[in-house]
Amino acid sequence: MDKRLILLLVGVAVWLSGNASGQRDHPRKWGSGEPHPIKYVEEQKTAYWVEKAQETLHAKLAETQAAHTNAAKNVIMFLGDGMSVHTVTATRNLLGDSAEKVYFEQFPYTGLSKTYCVNRQVADSACTATAYLGGVKGNYGTIGINANVARYSCDGAAMEENQVESIAQWAQEAGKDAGLVTTARVTHASPAGVYAHIADRNWENDWEVTNRQCNTEQTPDIARQLVEGQVGKALKVILGGGRQQFINTTVNDEEGYPGYRTDGRHLIKDWLADKQAANASANYVWSRKGLSLVDLDKTEYLLGLFATSHLPYDGDRARNRSQLADPSLTELTEAAIRVLQRNEKGFFLFVEGARIDMAHHDTYARRSLEDTAEFARAVQKAREMTSDEDTLIVVTADHAHTMSINGYPYRDQEIFGLTDDDTDDDLPYAILSYANGPGYKSAFNLADGRARLTEKLTDKTDFQFPSMVPLDAESHGGDDVAVYASGPFSQFFSGNYEQTNIPAMMARAAGIGPYGNIQP
Numbered sequence: 001m002d003k004r005l006i007l008l009l010v011g012v013a014v015w016l017s018g019n020a021s022g023q024r025d026h027p028r029k030w031g032s033g034e035p036h037p038i039k040y041v042e043e044q045k046t047a048y049w050v051e052k053a054q055e056t057l058h059a060k061l062a063e064t065q066a067a068h069t070n071a072a073k074n075v076i077m078f079l080g081d082g083m084s085v086h087t088v089t090a091t092r093n094l095l096g097d098s099a100e101k102v103y104f105e106q107f108p109y110t111g112l113s114k115t116y117c118v119n120r121q122v123a124d125s126a127c128t129a130t131a132y133l134g135g136v137k138g139n140y141g142t143i144g145i146n147a148n149v150a151r152y153s154c155d156g157a158a159m160e161e162n163q164v165e166s167i168a169q170w171a172q173e174a175g176k177d178a179g180l181v182t183t184a185r186v187t188h189a190s191p192a193g194v195y196a197h198i199a200d201r202n203w204e205n206d207w208e209v210t211n212r213q214c215n216t217e218q219t220p221d222i223a224r225q226l227v228e229g230q231v232g233k234a235l236k237v238i239l240g241g242g243r244q245q246f247i248n249t250t251v252n253d254e255e256g257y258p259g260y261r262t263d264g265r266h267l268i269k270d271w272l273a274d275k276q277a278a279n280a281s282a283n284y285v286w287s288r289k290g291l292s293l294v295d296l297d298k299t300e301y302l303l304g305l306f307a308t309s310h311l312p313y314d315g316d317r318a319r320n321r322s323q324l325a326d327p328s329l330t331e332l333t334e335a336a337i338r339v340l341q342r343n344e345k346g347f348f349l350f351v352e353g354a355r356i357d358m359a360h361h362d363t364y365a366r367r368s369l370e371d372t373a374e375f376a377r378a379v380q381k382a383r384e385m386t387s388d389e390d391t392l393i394v395v396t397a398d399h400a401h402t403m404s405i406n407g408y409p410y411r412d413q414e415i416f417g418l419t420d421d422d423t424d425d426d427l428p429y430a431i432l433s434y435a436n437g438p439g440y441k442s443a444f445n446l447a448d449g450r451a452r453l454t455e456k457l458t459d460k461t462d463f464q465f466p467s468m469v470p471l472d473a474e475s476h477g478g479d480d481v482a483v484y485a486s487g488p489f490s491q492f493f494s495g496n497y498e499q500t501n502i503p504a505m506m507a508r509a510a511g512i513g514p515y516g517n518i519q520p
């Protein structure tokens with residue numbers, strides 16, 4: 001090769017690598033000891049902080065005068081699964097200087113909810129779903145039933161006195177429509193709280209039920225409860241993943257994945273047949289394209305199952321062209337509201353950002369924050385499509401996670417970077433870390449103690465952030481989670497209260513169900 005060409009190539013390579021690091025938002029390397037530039041120059045002025053306080057006071061004074069006592073015609077509950085306060089704060093950093101903020105942080109009222117379940121200090125998504133949708137705490141792993149029923153008990157969930165009604169049922173009984181949207185399987189624990197009563201969250205199909213020596217007639221699986229149960233059957237919108245739970249092992253879905261059922265049922269066909277028998281206009285879709293072809297203004301019932309299991313992480317969806325075949329949470333939320341908005345009596349919609357939690361379990365902090373950012377965009381879409389005069393929006397989480405934001409990173413450092421305040425072993429550490437989980441492997445090098453991390457490593461999408469205790473799946477956290485509210489009776493949501501108060505307050509705002517008429 002020509003020498004000049006080689007020199008040119010080397011030059012380009014050097015320029016490219018320099019340029020790549022030059023694009024970094026945080027030029028400072030830990031331990032460099034260089035004086036550090038201030039990122040937000042305006043913050044150096046007293047006036048900046050004074051003006052901010054004045055703006056906040058103006059907003060608070062206007063808010064105090066606003067009554068917010070119209071009945072809520074519509075209620076939309078947004079559930080960020082595992083969206084701890086740390087997760088929201090770190091997402092704020094991820095969105096950084098962009099115009100995009102964590103939208104729901106602007107809501108006028110915020111509070112804290114206590115997430116423990118009856119038999120565990122740290123809860124799961126099943127018992128918390130019973131709490132924030134039905135207003136009763138149950139046992140870990142159970143859904144839509146009180147704590148009289150032990151997990152895996154075959155008969156307890158079938159007894160009516162143990163069943164907990166959800167706010168979706170109260171809405172339906174008041175003539176409103178109800179629907180659900182999730183990025184998980186529609187039979188996963190959180191959405192199941194809308195319509196199911198079951199002693200184990202894993203009983204999503206008949207095989208799981210028989211595998212535990214329970215009878216599928218006494219204990220219908222979660223997918224069957226969605227298609228045949230009183231609340232599930234009447235849901236106008238069901239959007240998420242989980243086709244595998246609806247079809248037999250001998251049947252493949254539209255993308256060639258076999259089902260998990262062994263009872264020969266094809267619950268998607270059954271769902272359609274049921275609606276057609278009632279002469280209702282019903283549509284089943286399984287792709288983003290299919291959804292785009294539905295006339296939402298004429299559809300009465302909409303079932304969308306966009307994946308054999310869960311939908312992809314939002315960051316992966318956005319990075320991966322082949323996954324753009326999947327709809328985003330914002331698109332799903334928009335479609336759901338368009339269908340539900342036609343009921344003059346209003347609606348209840350449950351929207352779950354499910355994979356915030358799943359990414360945390362793998363200590364994929366970046367993916368978790370990306371999913372939180374998309375969740376916030378979905379909230380914004382919902383607020384823009386509705387009026388805060390008649391639509392209450394409540395945003396919260398079911399439980400926390402063990403991720404924390406550590407050290408004293410500089411303001412211009414990316415949240416995925418490292419910090420270095422005088423560790424005993426002279427090694428830097430990640431700003432984000434977990435109390436337990438698979439990130440143990442990246443944090444510790446068994447021979448030498450802590451591993452030497454670099455930002456080249458921590459910047460990778462699938463870097464598993466360090467954890468203290470080796471666990472295959474990082475655990476949930478037991479700290480309180482935040483609640484953000486906007487619209488009628490949003491003032492109810494300030495304070496620190498039981499998670500079970502949330503559906504009661506939403507129901508009172510809408511004037512539905514057993515709490516609808518509570519007077520002072």
Ligand SMILES: *[C@@H]1O[C@H](CO)[C@@H](O)[C@H](O)[C@H]1NC(C)=O
Nearest residue numbers: 248249250261262263264265
């Ligand atoms: C459903 O799958 C089971 C095995 O998982 C099989 O025995 C059964 O024949 C299948 N049912 C139908 C209707 O294909």
Ligand SMILES: *[C@@H]1O[C@H](CO)[C@@H](O)[C@H](O)[C@H]1NC(C)=O
Nearest residue numbers: 274275276277278279280281
């Ligand atoms: C559906 O429409 C058919 C034909 O118009 C009618 O015979 C049938 O009674 C209708 N069923 C229901 C449940 O309304």
Ligand SMILES: *[C@@H]1O[C@H](CO)[C@@H](O)[C@H](O)[C@H]1NC(C)=O
Nearest residue numbers: 312316319320321322323324
């Ligand atoms: C992109 O998505 C496809 C389909 O889900 C998947 O098979 C593939 O591994 C993904 N590629 C990357 C780089 O994530």
Ligand SMILES: [Zn+2]
Nearest residue numbers: 082125357358
């Ligand atoms: Zn979880």
